[in-house]
Amino acid sequence: MTAMDDHLRAVEAALFAAEEPMSADEIRDHVGAHVDVRGALTILVDHYAGRGVELVERGKRWHFQTAPDLAHILRRERDESRKLSxxxxxxxxxxxxxxxxxxxxxxxxxxxxxxxxxxxxxxxxxxxxxxxxxxxxxxxxxxxxxxxxxxxxxxxxxxxxxxxxxxxxxxxxxPIDAALMQVGGEQLELESGVDED
Missing domain, CATH: 1.10.10.10 (Winged helix-like DNA-binding domain superfamily/Winged helix DNA-binding domain)
Known part of the structure; x- marks a missing residue:
């Protein structure tokens, strides 16, 4: 494996693990100043072209995204759980x-x-x-x-x-409901036990 292969893998890994799109400078901060980030990005764009995921640049920031023609396959409805009042x-x-x-x-x-x-x-x-x-x-x-x-x-x-x-x-x-039920039960017993003259 060549040094360029290692650089490509490092740039790819940094982008894959990123929570948000990254600029070339941010990628360089992760992989090291000795890496030709722009050259690696160009190679990775070609490598991922036509695949299920693509490497794209939007507003000078790089990220992986799903290929647009596959969006219909990945679209799923999901249930959101909500707590009842x-x-x-x-x-x-x-x-x-x-x-x-x-x-x-x-x-x-x-x-x-x-x-x-x-x-x-x-x-x-x-x-x-x-x-x-x-x-x-x-x-x-x-x-x-x-x-x-x-x-x-x-x-x-x-x-x-x-x-x-x-x-x-x-x-x-x-506990309040249970206490009220108990008091209510005792009250019923008292009422039923009262002698009428």
Whole structure:
């Protein structure tokens, strides 16, 4: 292997490892002042011409890029994971445990109004769907979970949703909620134990 081969490899490696396009001077800083960077760049441009990747100069800065005619092969859609807001998680849980349920019923259970965007996020995720209208005055829209909801959470059916005891055991209940549930249970016991004269 000749000195020129070593220089070519050094310039190629510097460009390949670079996070951003580099000027000839920046390349020289990496490979050493004794290397003919411009000569190496010319040879590498010819070497990569017509291949899957090409060495190109843009604004006096050099970098490797995918050959333009292959862009359609490499284009991929990717899923972006997004965290659900607390309101969305609570709304999803209410729908899952009480479906079919109307917006007013969701709000009554949560104790606060929900924004339309919350339901939209759940429908975009494919976890919630409109399930018709309730046969009451005003005919409100009712919501239910989807097969995609079951699939995402690894459930065979809604019967596989965890119960209160399961949630407590997993530490998923807010300690305040657990305390309120306990106080509520004790209150029920007191009320049921009161003797009436």
């Amino acid at each position: 607390r309101a969305a998680v609570e709304t999803l849980a209410i729908i899952a445990y009480h479906e079919p349920v109307s917006r007013a019923e969701i709000e009554a259970i949560r104790g606060v109004q929900i924004s339309k965007g919350t339901l939209d996020v759940l429908m975009e995720a494919g976890w919630v769907r409109p399930a018709g209208r309730r046969e009451v005055p005003g005919r409100p829209l009712i919501y239910a979970t989807t097969g995609a909801f079951l699939t995402h959470f690894g459930l065979a059916s809604r019967r596989d949703l965890p119960g209160i005891d399961d949630l407590k055991a997993a530490g998923l209940l807010d």
